[in-house]
Amino acid sequence: MWILTLWLLFLLISKACGKKASDTGSCQPHPSCNECIRSHPSCAWCKQLDFVQADESDVARCASRLELERRGCLPSEVVDPRGKRHILEDRPLSESPRHESITQLAPQKIALQLRLGEEQNFTVRFRRAEGYPVDLYYLMDLSHSMKDDLENIKRLGNDLLAALRNITPSGKIGFGCFVDKTLLPYVSTSPAKWHHPCPIPNEPCQSPFSYRHVLALTDNASEFESRVSQQLVSGNLDPAEGGFDAIMQVAACKEQIGWRDVTRLLVFTSDGTFHLAGDGKLGGVYMPNDGHCHLDENGLYTKSYLYDYPSVGHLAEVLSQSNIQPIFAVTRPRILVYEELSKLIPKSVVGELKEDSSNVVQLIIDAYHSLSSNVNLKHSDLPPGISIAYDSHCGNSEVFGHGQSGECSGVQINQLVQFTVRIKATTCLSSTQDLQLRVLGVGEELQVQLSTVCKCQCGDVQPYASHCSSGQGNLTCGVCSCQEGQRGRLCECKEEELDDPEARCHDGNSTGPVCGGKGRCVCGKCQCNAHASGPLCKCDNTSCERHNGQLCAGNGQCRCGICECQSNYTGSACECSLDTSECVQDGAICSGHGHCVCNRCQCEAGWLGSYCSHCAECRTACEQHRDCAECKAFGTGPLSGNCSISCNQTMRAFSAPAVDEKWCKMTAEDGNLLIYLVEKDETGSITLTVSSQEGTTDQKLRLVLGLVLGPVAFAVLFVVLCCVVTEIYNRREVKRFEEECRRAKGKEVNNPLFRQATTTVVNPKYRKD
Template sequence: MLLLRWILKLWFLFLLIATVCGKKTSDVGSCQPRPSCHECIRSHPSCAWCKQLDFVQAEESDTARCAPRLELERRGCLPSEVMDPRGKLHTLEDRPLSKSNQYDSITQLAPQRIALQLRPGEEQRFTVRFRRAEGYPVDLYYLMDLSHSMKDDLENIKRLGSDLLTALRNITNSVKIGFGSFVDKTVLPYVSTAPKKWLHPCPIADEPCQSPFSYRHVLALTDNASEFESTVSQQFVSGNLDPAEGGFDAIMQVAACKEQIGWRDVTRLLVFTSDGTWHTAGDGKLGGIYMPNDGRCHLDKNGLYTESHLYDYPSVGHLAEVLSESNIQPIFAVTGTRLLMYEELSKLIPKSAVGELKEDSSNVVQLILDAYNSLSSTVNLEHSSDLPPGVTIAYDSHCGDSETFGRAQGGECSGVHINQLVQFTVRINATTCLPATQDLVLRVLGVGEELRVQLSTACECQCGDVQPSAPHCSGGQGNLTCGICSCQEGYIGRLCECKPEDLNDPEAGCRDGNSTGPICNGKGQCVCGKCQCNTHASGPFCECDNTGCERHNGELCAGNGQCRCGICECRSNYTGGACECSLDTSGCMRDGAVCSDHGRCVCNRCHCEAGWLGSHCSHCAECRTPCEQHRDCAECKALGTGPLSENCSVSCNQTVRVLPASAVDERWCKMTARDGSLLIYLMEKDETGGITLTVNSQEGISDQTFKLVLSLVLGLVGFGVLLIVLYRIVIDIWDRREVKRFEEECRRAKGNEVNNPLFRRATTTVINPKYRKD
């Protein structure tokens, strides 16, 4: 048990060290030196640039100006001289949410406009609020299949206008309805082009019937119920050849022809009624139509889709995209035989609903109301256009009683009541710099309002120190930008201090004495006869390695100093070879006393006097029994637990031996450890007064326990095997007896075999009449 406990402790310690070291390593390696401020801040969000003129040493390169902000400030860069642009959010328009039922003053979505600046690699967040208002306006367009099978439905729709408007006006005061119809493409094999069938495609000769058409826009959106009923009453059914209809063509035109339909920026509902299936992209090839649907409006002055014979049917994906961009919510009112098909279609079209239509459409008003309530209670926040390259977006939904996080498709809240407030946290990240400001539109599907986001990236340094012919650049021989000099023609050097033609041997000053080794020891560049060292090197010839200093807890100079030529230069209040020792005494203070006045503070930790124990030397060893005095040391050295586990080596100077179990008598101390286990140890003093603690490792007990458990398991297994063997023997004996009994019964039932006196064997006599014996 003790061994298992130690293995678990070592495993958790290993995981902790790996996590911390991995994090520190990734943090250190994430920001690399860059030659300019622009390249620096674009490389990683943790990078910053120091524009301070005297920040870089004579032998250092300007790439040393690029480092994390804390490191730059540690190295002496003033906070005001650090260029570290961060992402910013500026709200441009944020009208308060309202509960008004007046169309012109309703505000359900806030804010309305924001400007967002992104630092590449750094995530920015903002909150979008939505409150479902009462009485939000509705536009409803009724799109009906006028193939001959919908004849009964048309008769009911002719009387529908007033009922539908009345029902919708119970929801909102501002409602408009319109009407359109469809059959199929007017070419073979969808409709008959024979002259007689073209004029009268219906099967009954004397019934009213109109010629086939693809889609006809009959009535623009209006709030006049009488006009709706009057216009619809003039419609007649038509006919086609196959059971599939051209409904997708009609839906595309309804979405594309916004002006002809009269759509407002309100809730837009498209009621689609049919008892048939649909044609989709690719079916047009049967009629010789190969051009893909262009998603544009092609209605003539009479409202007819005249170019259906030129463009193929739209695909489901194309239709879903156009409906989403047009903010139209389709309601598929279909008969029971087609219900399952349209339910599967609805899964592919955002914010759509499906309802079962009776054979004569008598329940269509209630169906529309139910679908409207279902659609309105679901709030979907999405971005309406393609994201700029390198930009990612995720949504966190806060719906009151539920939350979802990290959905890239958009935020969603279901079951939202009127006047209920829901919020979405939008998280945006950019991996690259945007060439210019990009517009991103967020909106709630089915609502005319939208949030416009002006996206830009912080990829340029606004240092504010641009100086042409700056005195800092060797008296005006270069232009100063962000602390570095851009030399004029004919000058080189970090400060533009020399001309190439003035250097007789430009590499002479970059070699250490008569060394024939690499220039600047391979750790820098030779500029103007002097070495400019890379980030981790220093010295006149870059001979010093600034990464070879002592480390503490895996960090160079413990993170409390700077490495120079293999030696840690500690910050104030730190000392030690790795700057690991803090001169602060706050860790030794308790109740206003240093180490409880019973020790001295070394590296902000207490070293206790003899007879005192504990992290602050507050435990009196002489005030307890000998067993109690040495219990904590025995426990921390043997088990690694107890109050002295953190500074066991400092607080306990006893010699501790951990031995297997042996004979235990009255001399042995039997104490309870902090974890509740039994701690058994023996105290012995030598001639010099030193104390040796012999701790019972309890390995014997562990071994006995293991043997006991093993014996018990083996015993149970053996007993189980024995039971199985006995069971098989009993079954075998039983089977043998049953077989023997069965054979005996068979012999008894057979009886004696005797001759039957009436039995005669069959004989056959053949006579040849032509046979003569002679």
């Protein structure tokens, strides 16, 4: 338990320290503004002309905005582009049942400008409207086992259209049918079976086919019944059907089917299973399905002999792109198979079809309400380097997504749901990219125009700028780009005039690295890296004293190992604030009994407390020095973090003192037992001896250990006792069993029914002659 606790504590501390270290060092110096802003979202660039010192390089211009302003860069000179969001079109959501005015998804168009590594978010609203138009395509299995179903479907045209009109004033229905690939071993190709594949002679029957589109989407129920009544069943050889080929053509042939940009439903009815990708090889068909439309003028699928059945993944992708929601209406024996298939196809549902399809109308209505109440917001393919995540706000509860989609279930008509979409870029986009967001099953979509901020717009471009040695270079973002033949940070020298440009950049040893390896030599002078300075870059600007883990306490700038503090700070690490606000109570500084040092009260003799407001002489010696002892022992109490200033006693720590009545025993602020000794010599100096061993006895820790280890020890003891009792019981049972076996064993010769086993071997081929 102790090892596990310490290990978990170590991991938490390591994670916290690692996070802090990564946060403080997230922005690294870069030589150009473009590289700087691409490196990290916290990086900014200072274009101020006089910002960089003579011995510094332009990499010093790249840092966080706070660091740049602290080092003297004017806020107006800091280049720190951020991502932007601009809504281009946002029509209000409507509850009107008229198709022309229905808007369920808002906004409709957004432009996003992304800074690398910086997340942008926006809110998408969706309200399920009443009376939204519906297109329903009925795709039926016409193998011979569906004969009774076909007879019922021939009479259901008016019922289907009437059911749709109860849902929406604008509904259309269409019809198609399928059997299987017209090849062996799926159908019989013998002439007799080809012309009459049904098992009953003289029964009306048509030749097998893969898929036939019969009727485009229409609102004419009579035409539906008329066209469907002309259909005849057919037949095939195996129980699996070619339904996947038919579904692919229904999704791909948008013009022939007549799909509108509305809710699209595909009712798939069958009493059999389905062929998958790869099954086509049995008939010599090995080319993968291309996902394109291949219908002739009669509506027949003409490439079933050429392309294999589509895979489930391919079918799911095409249905999703076409915004088609399948309703699998299948008989009871096939329910489990199609339920597994439905898990792989978004926005699909399975319903049980009676043997004669008599319940198909009610099944469609129930399936439609189930599909419509589930709102699923998805996106199209993401450009490289773009990631997306969703937060779904579904009424009173919230469901947080993880980059796949936004989902809300059980959404009622006119109920508003919202999705927070979060987008981040990690690489620069070469041009503006389009991203589409849409609710599956709804014709509307949100267009998102994505672009990235990867170039600085400094607004200071000057060709032949006077700042660059009177026109020897072009100025961009405070940096000079020199003309040909010119060198230097300000283009101040000519290349041909430099006999030995690196001679002045060595420290007496020409074999050593230029500028001590901490910079580069330009025009005979060292331009130091971000953390170095001086003529030869010898000064380390990261070696200054730290306070609370920060260089110069974050209140100054490190120069050659010495902290140059800001105007209101002092100290070797700029840790001491010249402010006195923390020393003032009731208008008095340190209650008139001390001095304010580093914005903390340093009390006079005889006074204690954060504001020197407690009389030390009015208390016992133990009470007078309790706060200092607690601060020394545990770093807690009123003087926490201020021991060295407020406590002027001589401090000592003993690991195992002989504690007697002279020692003070007090309870610390957090419940720890505090043991210390106060000694005063003849000069009046006080020595405070704090027991580091006894003082670290934490009563709360004992209580926690008792609560944790007590039940654990009891559980272990209980398990051991159970094992011992079980072992004793098992040994007794085995001994009793062996004794009974010994008593029951008899000799075979005493058994009158016992006969010795015999074996007779006969060779039927053996002939004595």
